[in-house]
Amino acid sequence: MHGDFSSFLEWPHGIARLGVVLCTTLALGIGLVYFVKAMDRLGDTARTNAAQNYDDREFAGGNAVVVANRPLYEARALIPEDETYRVIAGPGVDGATELTAPFIDHYARYFLMPRRPSPDARWVICYGCDQSELGDGFEVFLEDEAGIFVGRLAG
């Protein structure tokens, strides 16, 4: 045994082998500690995901943007798949986050596909915008208490 251990101090192969043993032992120890942490974390994630309702799971990252789920659900139900829409964002949304105005059009594009966004679309999703700018021909199909409207321009 003494010979075996002392061989680990011989230069260069013994030292290299000693290094392999130490390196693997360290990796194994740290790997096991982080394995336990990873299992805890993944278990928590799985439980959180399972506890969510269908809407939360479907909106997921969008929950930080959309303020309310209903307007986009309604938009998806109202706007035919082969028609276009536009999102007009303004400052008048109650409960808006710092992500709402800059990213609501991004999120709507993701959520409403295959409907295409278009700057001159008749369907309008008004996120706190000034409705008067849309004119008299704007027919509102959904008015949300947060200040979000889904509607269609005449003609």
Next chain:
Amino acid sequence: MTVRSLLGLAALNLFALAVGAGLLWGLRGWRSWWELARLAGLAYMLGIAGLGVALTLVLVAGIPFSLATILLTGMALAGAGAAVAHRLGRPRPVLGTGPRRVGLAGAALAVLVVVYLEALFRAARLSGLYAFDAWSFWVPKAKAIYFFGGLDEQFFSELPNATYPPLVPTLEASAFHFMGSPDVVTLHVQFWFFLAGFVAAVAGLLATRVPPVLLWTFALLALVSPRVVGRTLEPQADFTLDYLFALAALLVVLWLLERRPWQLAGATLFLGAVMLTKREGQLLAACVVAAALVASWRDWRTAWPRLGLASACALALALPWRAWYVSHDLTGEFPSSGGTGLLENLDRAWPSFQSVLTSAFSTDLWTVVLPLVIVAVVLAFIGGARVLPVYAMLVYAFALAGFTWGIWSFVELEVPIERDEAINPVVRLSASLIVLSAALVPLLLDAAWRGADPPRRPEAG
């Protein structure tokens, strides 16, 4: 979120495995069914890379993208592999002898990896789409391919990062077709398949080459890194790129050590896929090729022409996508500082390098993976190996230098980058080196132990 979606994904991934098995039979062949079982992970990842590349070319060619297109493309790939195998006279496989015994420690570590993967699957199963980039452009691109049957001009020009290559959206669109709907929740499970396939591929390639304890210890260490645990399931291209890159780099180093033609052929397909997955894939592919060129300088007469041919083939696979976006006047692929902009922004060099090192060596993100890579390279040198540690050292060094160049040249990025890891671009880049470590460190330490470059039981065939 339905059982139908899960079954659809299972069918897609079995299909990818079958396609990859066909490709592997053509590239390498196998002597026994046990050997195929060992290499099933590699076959699967070859299938994913082959399908991803071929379907991207199909899209660029303007061929309508549908379930039939996916099936026909896959069958054509598998058929091509079988035809090559027939042409080369590959023998029919026999049952063969079972796998060699794995020691208790190695088996226990392998079980831990399996338990980890099971936990990851449960986390993936009902995960909402939270990652910003995923819902901002990766998944919308996939939805556009799924709904409109091609590279829809409006969405592919209006979505952010229009020039990003479409391999991952193409695979996601394939998943939607197999699931029967654009189920973005179950889509996370597809990324679990990618990770599981990568782990199986590395295990299959290294099982005969390194002791199981080395193999599974470093696989486990890379897998349980906090960033890998938290982000590997996100339906975007970052980790998929890392798996493809690591497999390309592993096959190249095996080719440097063993010179089996199939290893370089397989690496070529992975390098092509790497360049079609993200734009930094070009940088990573260049790092692998440059490191291989330097590591093979002693026999450059035989090695360099083959490496040159492999690089040219990989580049040829990636070029049509570049031609497509250039022809559609899309920009944003290259740094905003332009060709001479680096010199005008010399003050960015050091903070860029600092940002890269801070991210790559962050113990909060990657535990101690990269420090152990350095130790493993040094030990391999001390032990007497040369080709392997030179190659490994250069891949990591070139990649770190390349990442520094990337941060330095994209002048819109404020340096040093101190953003949260969720939106820090350097952290995404660093992941490729961590994933690569799971494949290279066991080889390095085995070489250090034995005091020689070639693995103990080089691959036949």
